[in-house]
Each structure stands twice: as C-alpha cells, then as structure tokens.
Amino acid sequence: AQKITQTQPGMFVQEKEAVTLDCTYDTSDPSYGLFWYKQPSSGEMIFLIYQGSYDQQNATEGRYSLNFQKARKSANLVISASQLGDSAMYFCAMREDSGGSNYKLTFGKGTLLTVNP
C-alpha cells in the first residue's frame, strides 16, 4: 500500500494566487513527521516545511503553510502569492518514528506545479 499519495500529477496556478497541493498518508505509527520538498528543473531537492504528528498548530514557513488534518491523514501544502519561481515538482514525504527503521523518508510521486504569468 502506498504510504504517501499525491493525487495531482500536475497543477496550474496564476501568478500571485494561492495554490494547494494535496498529500494523504497512511501510517499506524503514533509518532511521525511530514515533510514537503521542492525540486525545480535544475534537479536539487529543497526542503520547504515540516510538521510533526504531535504538533498542535499547522506549520508555516514564509509563503508556505501545511494544512495538517490528522484525522483525515492529510498534509496539504499551501503556497500563497505564487511566483514564477515556484514552478517545480513538489514532493510530500513521511518519516515514521517507531519501529526498526527510524528516520528514513518515504516520498510520494510528486505534483508538478506550473505558475502562469
């Protein structure tokens, strides 16, 4: 079973508008972390934002916020005021903190975001 599901292969948004990228996850571990990464066309993986399973508030980092709905097992990324430079592939990832293999990240398939001028 997929642990991380990103159902949107591609998304389009107008410059300066907000966009939400979906991510659902599957785990029975009570302690876990959720991450979002950006991969521009140049190929590097850029860490954007982190949410811990016990965090009471949604994480925010500048124009990025994570809409964490624990009961629904969703961790959507919201980008406000989109910029042309936001055009990239975005990956959601999860780390399960219990069990024998802590600290490894499992990634979703990604969403390709295109920001239109």
Next chain:
Amino acid sequence: DAGVIQSPRHEVTEMGQEVTLRCKPISGHDYLFWYRQTMMRGLELLIYFNNNVPIDDSGMPEDRFSAKMPNASFSTLKIQPSEPRDSAVYFCASSLWAGEGGYTFGSGTRLTVV
C-alpha cells in the same frame, strides 16, 4: 556550510563497468541516506547509515549495489557491474538525529549506463 557534496555530477559509463558515487555529508549530521530517483519509481531509499553504521539496506536492489561509510565525512555507493536499468539520479542526503529541520540533499549524480 557547504551542504551535502556529491561527486561526480554526471557519469556516463558502459554496461558492465564499475561505478562509484561519492558523498560528503554536512559536518555533525548523524544520518546519511542514499536515494535513487527514476521516472518510473520516483524517489526510493536505497540505504541509510547512522553514525557510519548501515541501519537499513532493504532498498538496495541487488548484490551489484554496495555502500560504505568509512568515516563520518564520506560515503560511497558502488555499482558493479552496472546495467542500463541503473540509469537514474542518485541523491545523498544527511540529517541530524531528530530530522525536524529536514534532510539536506546533495545535488545528485545523474548516472547513465549505455
């Protein structure tokens, strides 16, 4: 801080040849990860180390792949013999034990096996 440094950036090799990818993690990071990215399979974890000790190598595709971390500042991923299906981008990443700040990835090595 120079970040995670991978070499080479690009590697083209012939099928059957040995390939060695190199990684220098961020100083002080306890964990080192090797990932492979392909269009078909996405990002897959191959192996990861904690304090230079391999913890989980269940993602290593087969015996042709091996990874070592002889010290805290250096790791290698070796493929011998290489095959065309090994063509991919190989990323190295490192993190502190807690990992809340995200795992820092290197720029990747694009491997092409012809």
